[in-house]
Amino acid sequence: MVKMKIEICGPGCPRCLSTEEIVRKVVKRMKVDAEIKKISDFNTMADLGVIMTPAIVVNGKVKIQGKIPTEEEVEKILKDEIN
Amino acid sequence: MEGTLENSDNLVVQRAKDIRSEIMDLFSILFSGVNALQEYLLEHVLTCLVPAFFIAGAIATFIAKESVIRHLGAKAKKSISYTVASISGAILAVCSCTILPLFTGIYKRGAGLGPAITFLFSGPAINLLAIIYSAGLLGFDIGIARAVAAILLSIIIGLTMDYLFRNEESKGDLVFEEKTKTKPKIQIISFISILVLILVIDAAQIELAIKILLLTILLFTLLIVLKLWYSKKEIEEWLNATWNLAKQIVPLLLVGIFIAGVITAIVPREIIENSVGENSITSNLIASIFGAFMYFATLTEVPIVKSLMVLGMDKGPALALLLAGPSLSLPSMLIISKVLGLKKAVAYIFLVIIFSTLTGFVFGML
Numbered sequence: 475m476v477k478m479k480i481e482i483c484g485p486g487c488p489r490c491l492s493t494e495e496i497v498r499k500v501v502k503r504m505k506v507d508a509e510i511k512k513i514s515d516f517n518t519m520a521d522l523g524v525i526m527t528p529a530i531v532v533n534g535k536v537k538i539q540g541k542i543p544t545e546e547e548v549e550k551i552l553k554d555e556i557n
Numbered sequence: 558m559e560g561t562l563e564n565s566d567n568l569v570v571q572r573a574k575d576i577r578s579e580i581m582d583l584f585s586i587l588f589s590g591v592n593a594l595q596e597y598l599l600e601h602v603l604t605c606l607v608p609a610f611f612i613a614g615a616i617a618t619f620i621a622k623e624s625v626i627r628h629l630g631a632k633a634k635k636s637i638s639y640t641v642a643s644i645s646g647a648i649l650a651v652c653s654c655t656i657l658p659l660f661t662g663i664y665k666r667g668a669g670l671g672p673a674i675t676f677l678f679s680g681p682a683i684n685l686l687a688i689i690y691s692a693g694l695l696g697f698d699i700g701i702a703r704a705v706a707a708i709l710l711s712i713i714i715g716l717t718m719d720y721l722f723r724n725e726e727s728k729g730d731l732v733f734e735e736k737t738k739t740k741p742k743i744q745i746i747s748f749i750s751i752l753v754l755i756l757v758i759d760a761a762q763i764e765l766a767i768k769i770l771l772l773t774i775l776l777f778t779l780l781i782v783l784k785l786w787y788s789k790k791e792i793e794e795w796l797n798a799t800w801n802l803a804k805q806i807v808p809l810l811l812v813g814i815f816i817a818g819v820i821t822a823i824v825p826r827e828i829i830e831n832s833v834g835e836n837s838i839t840s841n842l843i844a845s846i847f848g849a850f851m852y853f854a855t856l857t858e859v860p861i862v863k864s865l866m867v868l869g870m871d872k873g874p875a876l877a878l879l880l881a882g883p884s885l886s887l888p889s890m891l892i893i894s895k896v897l898g899l900k901k902a903v904a905y906i907f908l909v910i911i912f913s914t915l916t917g918f919v920f921g922m923l
Binding site for chain 1: 617618622626649655657658659660661662663664665666667797798801804805892895896
């Protein structure tokens with residue numbers, strides 16, 4: 475299986491930090507082989523299509539933005555991506 | 558021999574006295590900080606900020622952002638995108654760290670430079686918490702003037718930037734893929750209106766018994782509305798959003814209030830009176846430039862302006878500082894110039910300083 479690429483966008487405020495925490499937790503629990511990267515540069519975010527932070531980008535596609543996701547939401551996103 | 562001994566004794570005593578009075582000074586400075594905190598907590602946190610956080614949490618959770626962002630896309634009509642950009646901060650920018658990514662997105666993939674600038678300038682000033690808090694702490698007139706001036710100036714500055722750099726085209730389009738299911742409008746509107754009413758009644762100066770009665774009725778209505786229309790999960794989401802927002806803003810705000818208290822104690826009155834005590838172009842310019850470079854964490858500009866006003870700052874320069882302050886700071890200047898390029902960033906900074914100065918001056922004359 476190809477390694478999943480997860481990018482977490484946010485300037486580094488508490489909301490973004492808790493998003494990262496949740497993603498890492500779920501990834502670890504589901505044992506997904508993923509590379510998690512933090513993006514705090516606004517130009518890169520805009521190129522990815524992110525306008526509201528925090529945002530989660532999986533394999534180049536914006537999956538969720540503008541709010542802190544719940545663990546279930548992250549789980550669903552990862553499951554959809556695997557299948 | 559004896560004389561010198563006595564002399565050195567005197568010196569020691571004098572030193573000890575000096576040190577003591579220095580410590581006392583330090584204490585009294587710290588004390589004014591603590592005092593300001595205490596007074597503030599009692600008077601304003603309970604009456605205006607707590608309900609305001611709940612409202613902001615509700616806006617963040619239940620209002621569909623894509624319906625607003627759609628009007629900031631590349632295909633939107635110019636007149637609409639400027640208007641939406643100037644007021645949408647109230648809904649989109651509940652916290653200051655959401656402003657810069659949205660600004661970059663609107664500039665690079667959406668309606669372009671003008672509306673992006675409009676959003677960048679008005680966002681921090683017209684967010685709900687800032688308006689409620691300014692009106693509560695600084696007075697109703699300044700609160701309203703701040704919101705109205707921010708909206709008007711943001712459009713003027715956006716249009717000016719668009720005119721100055723009119724040969725630019727923005728590429729791509731803003732798409733907000735995520736489709737969130739929204740609740741019927743009536744349910745959202747009635748929920749948020751009750752919250753706003755609670756805030757208004759809570760802050761109103763009416764007899765305590767009447768206040769408690771009205772608040773009880775409102776809280777009861779709120780419970781009914783929640784029970785009828787909102788699921789447990791939605792309520793949880795709303796409370797979480799409120800809590801996250803408070804967790805993020807309140808600690809820095811407390812630091813700001815403390816600093817404001819210390820400013821009142823250590824800054825000599827003459828300095829403030831001489832520099833910004835009267836409403837002149839120079840005093841407004843000083844206030845604007847100070848505001849533009851200084852960094853204020855979300856909402857902290859309000860208690861700091863309050864303490865400067867206590868020290869004799871006129872209301873014109875106060876408004877100038879409130880306009881230029883939150884929309885610019887040294888760190889945000891760096892980010893903006895990275896996104897826009899140096900030339901446009903410098904033009905923007907100049908426009909903000911000039912227009913904030915003029916607006917403060919006009920408001921000071923009223």
